[in-house]
Structure formats: C-alpha cells, structure tokens
Amino acid sequence: MNETGLDGFRRYTWWVVPGSNAIVLILFTGEWVLDGDVPAPARLFSAGALVVEVAAVLVLLTLRLRAGERIRLPAGWPVAGALAGAVLAACALPLRNYGLWAVGPAVMVAVVATYLEPRARRRLILGATVLAAVPGGVVSLLADDGRLLYATLFPPGMTAFVSWAVLGPLWAWDIAGRLEEARRISAELAVKDERLRFAAELHDIQGHHLQVIALKSELAARLVETDPQRAVAEMGEVRQLAADALRDTRAVVRGYRRTSLDDEITNATRVLASAGIDARTTLEPATIPEAARHLLGLVMREAATNVLRHSTAREASIEYRVSSGTACLRVSNDGAGPGPDTEGTGLRALAERLEAGGGVLEWTRTDDRFTVSASIPGSSR
Missing domain, CATH: 3.30.565.10 (Histidine kinase-like ATPase, C-terminal domain)
Known part of the structure; x- marks a missing residue:
C-alpha cells in the first residue's frame, strides 16, 4: 500500500490495534502483579508471562498491518503468546479473579483470528467465547462463593468484546488497503489506455501520410523524365505531406489533434x-x-x-x-x-x-x- 497516502491512518490503526491491546494487558495484569496481597510466585510468573504476551501482540499485529490480509500466521510468536496467556489465566483463576484470568487468552484469540479466513475466524471466536464460560463457572461452583453468574458470563463477554475491538479497526484497514490497490490499478490502466490511444493516433497519422508520400515519390520518379513539371508538382505535394505529418504528430503529442x-x-x-x-x-x-x-x-x-x-x-x-x-x-x-x-x-x-x-x-x-x-x-x- 502507498504509505505516503496512508501514513496517518497507519499510525492511528497501530495505536488502536496493537497499542491499545498492549495497554489493556499492562493495565489489567500490571496492577495485579504489583498487588502485595497476591502470592509472590503468582506475581512472578504473571510478570514474565505479561512481558512475553505483550511482545507477541505487538509483533503479530504489526506484521498483520504491514503485510495485509493475505499473510499467513507465522510460527513461534503465536505459540509463545498463547502459552503466556495460559500462564496468566492459570495464575489468576485459582485465586478466583474472574475479571482478570480471561484477559490474556481473549487477546491472543483475537490476535490469532486476524490471520485466519473469515469462516475459520468466526469458528475460533465463537468457540473461544463459549468455552470461556466453563473455567470460571467450574471454579465458582467448587468454591461455592456465590459469584457463579459473574464468573460464567464475564469471560465470554470479555472474549467477544476484545475480538470486536481488534477485528473492527483491522477490517477498516483492509478495506482501505483494497481501495488503495484499486486506485493504483486504475492509475496503471489509465496510463496504458493513454499509451494505446497515442499509438493508435500515431498509426493513423504516420501510416496514412507515409503511404501517400511513398506513392507520390514513386510517381514523381516515373515522371521525372517524361513530365518534369508534374514531377516537380508531385514532389511539392510530398513536401507538404511531410510538413502535415510533422504538424499532426506534434498535435498528437500535445493532445489536441482531431x-x-x-x-x-x-x-x-x-x-x-x-x-x-x-x-x-x-x-x-x-x-x-x-x-x-x-x-x-x-x-x-x-x-x-x-x-x-x-x-x-x-x-x-x-x-x-x-x-x-x-x-x-x-x-x-x-x-x-x-x-x-x-x-x-x-x-x-x-x-x-x-x-x-x-x-x-x-x-x-x-x-x-x-x-x-x-x-x-x-x-x-
């Protein structure tokens, strides 16, 4: 895509998609990592997982923005990000933090979905949204803490919202890319059409004039001994035809010949x-x-x-x-x-x-x- 024309939109989309997701992870998980009431092992593992997932999100979404919708899901970073999300969930869920455990997995589901075809994307998001209700509901039932409704509904809502927040701006970005590509193709076709028009105009002028010049030159050559005066007249017409051809060619170049x-x-x-x-x-x-x-x-x-x-x-x-x-x-x-x-x-x-x-x-x-x-x-x- 033409970066000159889309630089502002690119910067905006980067802040909205990779930037905002990284900020959400840092704000939600960072506060929990700094909470002194949280056991130290959970805080330590969560801090490491947070760094890995933020890096994976920034890398994957930046690659997606640069390469467009035809890029394939790269190896390495998706696995690292998914494992980091799983660690964040595993640290927060046993402590019955139902509002936090789903954030990391939800972000990675949305990031991976940006690389998939529409049908596979819908299946992933729908499946992840439905499954997100299970872990919190099970933990709440086992703990009998009276928060079953929240534990069951908040994670699916979080998964659906994060997916919408990521895919919406990327959809707009993909549309802008297609429009830019269409504009580029249209400009190339316009140039080709103009070249064809110029070639046709040049053929119309030079083909006709040169044919007549050749004909009259041949006639003058035959008449030079039998009828010199007519031969001179024919060559005068040849000269005029050459001048006309030059004038018409210049007119074609300037674009106003009819x-x-x-x-x-x-x-x-x-x-x-x-x-x-x-x-x-x-x-x-x-x-x-x-x-x-x-x-x-x-x-x-x-x-x-x-x-x-x-x-x-x-x-x-x-x-x-x-x-x-x-x-x-x-x-x-x-x-x-x-x-x-x-x-x-x-x-x-x-x-x-x-x-x-x-x-x-x-x-x-x-x-x-x-x-x-x-x-x-x-x-x-």
Whole structure:
C-alpha cells in the first residue's frame, strides 16, 4: 500500500490495534502483579508471562498491518503468546479473579483470528467465547462463593468484546488497503489506455501520410523524365505531406489533434485520384457530434490507406449519409489484395474504438471487392 497516502491512518490503526491491546494487558495484569496481597510466585510468573504476551501482540499485529490480509500466521510468536496467556489465566483463576484470568487468552484469540479466513475466524471466536464460560463457572461452583453468574458470563463477554475491538479497526484497514490497490490499478490502466490511444493516433497519422508520400515519390520518379513539371508538382505535394505529418504528430503529442471527416474524404478522393483510382463519392451533408465525426474520419483515413497499401484498385466508392439518427460511412474498392491489417492498430483497433462510442465497424470481401462499413449514432446522447 502507498504509505505516503496512508501514513496517518497507519499510525492511528497501530495505536488502536496493537497499542491499545498492549495497554489493556499492562493495565489489567500490571496492577495485579504489583498487588502485595497476591502470592509472590503468582506475581512472578504473571510478570514474565505479561512481558512475553505483550511482545507477541505487538509483533503479530504489526506484521498483520504491514503485510495485509493475505499473510499467513507465522510460527513461534503465536505459540509463545498463547502459552503466556495460559500462564496468566492459570495464575489468576485459582485465586478466583474472574475479571482478570480471561484477559490474556481473549487477546491472543483475537490476535490469532486476524490471520485466519473469515469462516475459520468466526469458528475460533465463537468457540473461544463459549468455552470461556466453563473455567470460571467450574471454579465458582467448587468454591461455592456465590459469584457463579459473574464468573460464567464475564469471560465470554470479555472474549467477544476484545475480538470486536481488534477485528473492527483491522477490517477498516483492509478495506482501505483494497481501495488503495484499486486506485493504483486504475492509475496503471489509465496510463496504458493513454499509451494505446497515442499509438493508435500515431498509426493513423504516420501510416496514412507515409503511404501517400511513398506513392507520390514513386510517381514523381516515373515522371521525372517524361513530365518534369508534374514531377516537380508531385514532389511539392510530398513536401507538404511531410510538413502535415510533422504538424499532426506534434498535435498528437500535445493532445489536441482531431480528425475531420470532411477533410479526410476530400484528401482520400484526391490521393486515390493521384494513384489512378477512380474515386466516386456519394455524400449527404449533415451535422453530427464532433466525437462521431472524429471516429468516422479515422475510419476514412484507415480505409483509404488500406486501398493504397493492399489493393490494385481501379475504382473505389465512398458513401456517407445520416439516416434515422445514425451516421453511416461505406468505403468499397475492387482489386482487393491479400487483405488489410485487421489486427493491432488497424481495422480491429478502430472497431473497438467505435464500439466504445456506441458504433459498429465491419468489413467484408466479395470476390475481389473489399468493403468497410462504419455506423455510429449521429445525435448527441
């Protein structure tokens, strides 16, 4: 867990859980150890057991706080603490101190319970609470001291209360840990999503621009001897395309670049014509949300790039319309090659982005004809 954000809560929980339990043991048992009316052997054994159990409580609960709810019960300290609790009980119970003997065992039951699964934890606490009524009741009956009710009910109450006092704050601590872990995972996912978005945007820009630059450079190389003036014009367009690619890349880095559907249709028609492809357009202008225009612009750019990269097309058609509140874009071409990129940052990545925006992207092949169809809600939701 992030200690920077939870330092205050950690300190508070430490004082509430390990600190308060250690203080309870010291206050309850320490006063009894210092009582001169208590036999010296009982005081001596109780003092040693008190030191051991306080150390076990501090170590075990501190480990539990640091490691979280998945930690296993360590060896050594639980046994030492349980034996110390048993010694405290064995010293106080024969002297009919019904309010003290259960304190040490109750604290150790609560500490051990923090390491268990919920079902095992409930069984331990319930069993210890029920059994706590037996020793005091037996001693009171044998002594016939008239304190049977107190001797029977106080130890179970003490066991249940100590368990509640320990497990309650630890439950809050575990919840805080889960929330902190969820926040960390959410932050990591946000970073990954931003990286994927940046990669997709970069692919949209560089893939299209570089493909067109390569096409026009090849055309200029063929024209340099037969039509020098047109070759110069084509290279001028190559220069402009390179400048546009640089500008768009900077815009992506700064985070404010948006693809325009109108510009992409115009640019695709011009580029396809330069490649000798007869591009026919059927457009029905309509106003749609900026986010929808951006996504359809990305589809138009990817479709045009795939026509240039993966086909030997002679003709292509571009259809755009808005019908019944849905904006539809359809790009079709003949001469389909082995197939465009439908993995990674290609059409499949675009399909996921349209799906997130409430739209659908599909592509089909019929003989040598390849068709890309995109639809997305054309009204603000």
